[in-house]
Amino acid sequence: MSMNPKTVSKNGKVRISDEVVAKVAYCAAKEVEGVVDICSSLPAYLDSIIQKKGKNTGISVKGLEDGGLRIDIGITVNYGTVIPKISKNIQEAVKAAVVSMTGLKVDCVNIHVMSVVFHD
Numbered sequence: 001m002s003m004n005p006k007t008v009s010k011n012g013k014v015r016i017s018d019e020v021v022a023k024v025a026y027c028a029a030k031e032v033e034g035v036v037d038i039c040s041s042l043p044a045y046l047d048s049i050i051q052k053k054g055k056n057t058g059i060s061v062k063g064l065e066d067g068g069l070r071i072d073i074g075i076t077v078n079y080g081t082v083i084p085k086i087s088k089n090i091q092e093a094v095k096a097a098v099v100s101m102t103g104l105k106v107d108c109v110n111i112h113v114m115s116v117v118f119h120d
Contacts, residue, residue: 016102018061025059025071025109028097034086037076039114058114068107069098076115087111 026038038058060072071094077086091109098106 016104018063021061021069021071021098021102021104022057022059024097024101025061025073025094026057028093029059029073029075029090032086032089032093034077034081035075035090036078036117037115039074039076064107066105066107068105070108070110071098071106072110072112074112074114076117077113079116079118081116083113087113 029035029038058074062070062072064070073090073094075086075090077083090111094109095106098104
């Protein structure tokens with residue numbers, strides 16, 4: 001479990017795990033209209049194998065050298081969804097939620113459209 005530090009005043013540091021950041025990102029992404037599901041992206045799948053996590057949420061969180069975060073999210077959308085629009089909405093929602101709840105810097109939110117659902 002990787003921890004992202006954030007200095008808080010003279011009292012010390014608060015450490016927020018990647019799993020917490022991933023859960024915040026998951027909740028924010030699921031609330032975006034048009035998202036059917038959060039599913040495994042390749043970065044998230046590889047993270048689950050490397051870190052031997054039991055559950056893969058479909059979200060990968062990586063700390064970058066500049067102190068920011070890179071978040072990768074795999075999604076399923078409905079057929080007919082405008083993918084660039086929903087991707088931008090997810091990126092904005094996830095970044096806002098993570099920054100608001102954790103105070104951590106988010107450098108980028110990468111969206112991986114993994115599946116499309118067709119309705120009869």
